[in-house]
Amino acid sequence: MTTPNQVFEHHELLYVNSNNQPVYEDAMPGVPGIDVQPLFLDPHNGVWVLKVWFHPGVILPRHFHTGAVHMFTISGHWEYVEYPNDPQTDGCYLYEPGGSIHQFMTPETNTKPTETLMVVHGANINFDDDGNYVGILDASEIMVMLDNLIQERGLEPANYITPPQPDHNTKVRNLK
Template identity: 60%
Template sequence: MIPTPIIDHKTLLTLNTNELPIFEEAMPGVDAQPLYLDPHENVWVVRAIFKPGVTLPKHYHTGTVHLFTLSGKWNYVEYPDQPQTAGSYLYEPGGSIHTFMTPADNTENTDTLMVVHGANINFDAEGNYVGIMDTTWFMQIFDTLVKERGMEPAKYITPAQHRYTTDK
């Protein structure tokens, strides 16, 4: 027997990245496009486009990551002999520590799609804690950029607020 759905889906939750704005310089050297941000489960799906010569802070992942490279080239500083190029898929288990970078001699931007569970705990070159990058951080960044730049609100998929079963 076919199960009865508990949620009435009247429309697909779908986005076309070609029709959504890209937040240029969301971080230095990084353009970003939010697709799915779930602050309840701390899952973020973001398209990130890295300019040549970008190095992110060393970071520790509290959860898993699925990273698809759509174009360009990047590698972890710790694994220079394992570059990721267009068509690459990388799985990172929770507990991974590394430093993302795009080579300065890249001839094009590096376009990626990442599905991240949990947070990135970021550190400076000396190993000092500098901050957390998680779903809430991304939501705040995009909200701030919208206000500062006079843009339309970012359109991305996010789950509904939790509620009691007796709430209407």
């Protein structure tokens, strides 16, 4: 068996220890009670990985997912307004295919924040209660949102992973 050819050089392990990273409280403009810790933001491929703490009584806008979502509930309780009989609690893993439409909420009766880990491909297209478009949330928007929050509040910058920008290869490869 031969070793695979390496196309790109890789000289360091890419990781984030979430125990040593800042958590940004009330990070979402217009939606209080959402604390965010970015782990991986890739605006070029539309992938975002976040640890998020949702405080009791949070209700997100109804949204449409353009790509798949993997969500793990570390602690607490949340549910979709459309699926009240399927609460997500400690240890639940949820897969959402692209094209899903729903509204996330944490019950006001929760006694502590609900901690989650999410891997999102694509964007959330957000709508108000009347079905009108109100905005988009994707890796690029999260990066801008966090940069603004850090600057406005004088906070410590996050050390999340972001892959390098794609590059046009203008050199002719030496193929043998």
